[in-house]
Amino acid sequence: NAGVTQTPKFQVLKTGQSMTLQCAQDMNHEYMSWYRQDPGMGLRLIHYSVGAGITDQGEVPNGYNVSRSTTEDFPLRLLSAAPSQTSVYFCASRGPKGAFFGQGTRLTVV
Amino acid sequence: TQLLEQSPQFLSIQEGENLTVYCNSSSVFSSLQWYRQEPGEGPVLLVTVVTGGEVKKLKRLTFQFGDARKDSSLHITAAQPGDTGLYLCAGGATNKLIFGTGTLLAVQP
Numbered sequence: 001n002a003g004v005t006q007t008p009k010f011q012v013l014k015t016g017q018s019m020t021l022q023c024a025q026d027m028n029h030e031y032m033s034w035y036r037q038d039p040g041m042g043l044r045l046i047h048y049s050v051g052a053g054i055t056d057q058g059e060v061p062n063g064y065n066v067s068r069s070t071t072e073d074f075p076l077r078l079l080s081a082a083p084s085q086t087s088v089y090f091c092a093s094r095g096p097k098g099a100f101f102g103q104g105t106r107l108t109v110v
Numbered sequence: 111t112q113l114l115e116q117s118p119q120f121l122s123i124q125e126g127e128n129l130t131v132y133c134n135s136s137s138v139f140s141s142l143q144w145y146r147q148e149p150g151e152g153p154v155l156l157v158t159v160v161t162g163g164e165v166k167k168l169k170r171l172t173f174q175f176g177d178a179r180k181d182s183s184l185h186i187t188a189a190q191p192g193d194t195g196l197y198l199c200a201g202g203a204t205n206k207l208i209f210g211t212g213t214l215l216a217v218q219p
Contacts, residue, residue, distance in 0.1 A: 004152075033207065035209075040211065041211065042198070042209050042210060042211040042212055043153070043198070043200075043209040044209075045206060045207070045208065048206060058206065059208075090152050090153075092152075092207075094207065097155070097158070098143055098155040098158055099143070099145075099153075099155060099200070099207055100155070101152030101153050101154070102152055103150070103151055103152055104150070104151070104152055
């Protein structure tokens with residue numbers, strides 16, 4: 001099993017650019033989430049989904065959009081990148097035994 | 111809003127020493143989880159505790175859930191360099207898992 005796959009692993013964007021971070025899971029989990037991790041801030045929830053077609057905002061949703069057209073995929077879109085969005089982004093899929101994370105995307109906005 | 115506070119934030123110890131990491135909240139959680147994260151990787155689940163007072167052991171790691179289900183601790187016996195990493199506690203609803211700020215552990219050989 002691949003588990004949770006995130007792409008890309010690294011990305012540099014210019015301020016104002018848009019991009020999509022991809023996330024796919026092969027565990028048939030209903031629950032998926034996006035977190036950002038900043039030094040001293042821990043993991044903060046951006047958006048989450050409880051199943052295909054259903055998404056909701058987390059703690060820090062501004063500047064990000066998500067969609068969940070299938071159980072497997074949960075992409076995160078940055079609409080107009082800002083330096084404050086420089087961070088490491090993690091996608092997670094949650095099942096009965098806990099949450100499983102991707103390897104992360106290190107995003108730098110210049 | 112449920113919050114999880116972890117202490118200490120940083121811990122640097124010598125190989126062979128014992129240590130305890132704490133996770134505290136003013137809220138009651140139905141369960142708490144502990145994760146370890148290594149540099150450049152995502153967090154990896156270590157254990158889930160669900161019953162107040164529960165103790166779980168994973169080799170040299172002992173996890174305890176407080177009786178009131180508001181706190182948890184992680185005790186490592188005879189720490190090894192391979193235990194180095196960021197330890198995170200997490201809790202909350204299935205669809206809104208929240209994380210503590212973490213304890214960064216460095217075990218020196």
